[in-house]
Amino acid sequence: MTHKNHFDGSRYANDLTLAYSAPTGTDIDWLNEIRQKSMDAFVEVGLPGARVEEWKYTNLSSMNSKTYGVLEKAGELDAAIMAIIDDAYLDDIRGSKVVFIDGFYKAELSTIKGEDGLKLLSLNEYIKSQNGDAKTLLQSTHEVSSLANLNSALMTDGYVIQVKPNIKLSQPIQIIHVSGERSNLKALRNKNFIEVSENSSAQIIESFIGVDNVDNWKQDVTQIWVEKNAVLEIYQTQLQGNETIHMGETHIDVAEDADFKHYSLNIGAKNSRTEIKPTLNGLHGNVDLRGAFLGRGGNSHDVFTHMKHLVPECESDQIYRGVLDKGGKSAFQGKVYVAKDAQLTNAEQSNKNLLLDRDAEANSKPELLIYADDVKCAHGATVGELDAEALFYLKSRGLYLAAAKSLLVEAFIAEVYDDVAIPSVKEKYLGLARAWLD
Amino acid sequence: MLEIKNLHVEVAGQKILKGIDLTINAGEVHAIMGPNGSGKSTLSYAICGKDGYEVTEGSITYKGKNFLELEANERAAEGAFLGFQYPVEIPGVSNMNFLKTAVNSIRKYKGEDEMAPVEFLKLVRAKAAELEMDPEMLKRAVNVGFSGGEKKRNEMVQMAVLDPGFSVLDETDSGLDIDALRVVADGINRMRAPEKSILVITHYQRLLDYVVPDFVHVLADGKIVKSGDKSLAMELEKQGYGHLGIDENAA
Known part of the structure; x- marks a missing residue:
């Protein structure tokens, strides 16, 4: 069963060559072998398409026309x-x-x-x-x-x-x-x-x-x-x-x-x-x-x-x-x-x-x-x-609609981070969520 | 202070209030009684601005402000408070955080700075103590896992902290045992002041033994059919709504 999609292997030939030496500065034979074997295995299957159950909600078709090549350095x-x-x-x-x-x-x-x-x-x-x-x-x-x-x-x-x-x-x-x-x-x-x-x-x-x-x-x-x-x-x-x-x-x-x-x-x-x-x-x-x-x-x-x-x-x-x-x-x-x-x-x-x-x-x-x-x-x-009942309850106490929504959404996700053991990490999670809401 | 004129309200296209006139002056306590389905809760929601309660005719004015032009939170910030018949449970939001957000939202509306955390803490603790609420409950999620009586006590604490000029209490007494009823009555009586007014909505006369109203109105089929003093409540208790020609099971 193959789900070949969007990519063919040849477009990666140059990238593979780049990957051989770019990161470590020199070719390493055993690593190149692993790279080549992995590339062959990838080309065999290709990118997962929407017909693969695990990917049915993820549309990768926007990647179709793009190569996304290997970057040689930062x-x-x-x-x-x-x-x-x-x-x-x-x-x-x-x-x-x-x-x-x-x-x-x-x-x-x-x-x-x-x-x-x-x-x-x-x-x-x-x-x-x-x-x-x-x-x-x-x-x-x-x-x-x-x-x-x-x-x-x-x-x-x-x-x-x-x-x-x-x-x-x-x-x-x-x-x-x-x-x-x-x-x-x-x-x-x-x-x-x-x-x-x-x-x-x-x-x-x-x-x-x-x-x-x-x-x-x-x-x-x-x-x-x-x-x-x-x-x-x-x-x-x-x-x-x-x-x-x-x-x-x-x-x-x-x-x-x-x-x-x-x-x-x-x-x-x-x-x-x-x-x-x-x-x-x-x-x-x-x-x-x-x-x-x-x-x-x-x-x-x-x-x-x-x-x-x-x-x-x-x-x-x-x-x-x-x-x-x-x-x-x-x-x-x-x-x-x-x-x-x-x-x-x-x-x-x-x-x-x-x-x-x-x-x-x-x-x-x-x-x-x-x-x-x-x-x-x-x-x-x-x-x-x-x-809606909770929103009205909060508004009836003076909360602006946006503040009422924020409070409810924050409460909705707070459970996820309840047990976070590092206080500054917990605060970071909640802070990022709050910033997203505002 | 609060002036309601010829108020008509529809909910989901159904006419519920059909011309209410009611004036509540500063310092007065009014009670509205009536059978189920007469429109008591609708009146409280219309005053406080709940979505879906459409005013098709008439006006609501509070301290000269046209309430119908204000959002629910703006009415609250102007001084209106609604004590809910069924206070809503809000998982994940602590009572303390809820109250702090409420207090500061109202201050923001008035163009005031946020209350200092220490001052806020003192205020909330004092009000909770006055109403004999366990301070631990302030840390818990709003109304989650609270008994009926605890929820109503929580409403009273919120009211005390927000210190509204006008309070509507929508069947705050329903489903309470005598101890819880006393707590609620105590909470309401603490709000009595020459510059404040209160509207108590109730099905039974029981609460009015503890919160003695200046005026009593009987609501039936979306209209006030009779007004009087506290003796009207006692008359209803003895003789029932049928005595006034009202079908008790109209709903």
């Missing part, structure tokens, strides 16, 4: 770029600051703080400094999607975070991805790896930001391992420019007694697509996914989750809220798979959407594939409008 830093980095940076967080400009790690903007048991570096540095390990790591990814293959073929950088066993990182790591004007008509592809070893814990705050009126394609693929009894929390915000296509695909292996939490807020970009695919493969693993997406004026946000319960007695909980104003569109697709042996699974999923205007669209599609017979699986999906 653009110059200007005042505008520096200002949005400052905006995104939380200065009360004392951990490392990692900045990517146009998909390339920028050492001069980053502050890597040495901490016992933490390895934190860019993918290119990792490839250059430890050839053998890097090869193993890059070959270890078990991507199946054609877009993940395209990413492996053409990625230009990324990050590697490894936390050794029995290490609790004292401060969260902040990662800021910025796309500037040089990335116009280019694709920015990063490949990232996070490994939190046995009995360790880490927090990562990741922001995706960009300037307006730049037609680019940001595509990140991240492979995560949360090992036995380890804890990983990720806090993402996406505020890309208004012409950006933003895609993030994250695969997470969750081991025995491990705990993975993923928070996200999607506000920017022309089209955003967030894919989160946790695999619970150890007893008593826990996954919490929390996210909100706010769209208007041609924004479209897609969230696709695929929760795989492969072993018994694991828990997963998903809470997603969408708010769509005039011209906004969203799709939430939440797949939960419970294998035959995964008895006593407890899997919950909730997606509620609020339409603030008649010209707004929210799609919600829970999909439960349950092959075990002794499980608790709950899901709920709603699409509604603001409660």
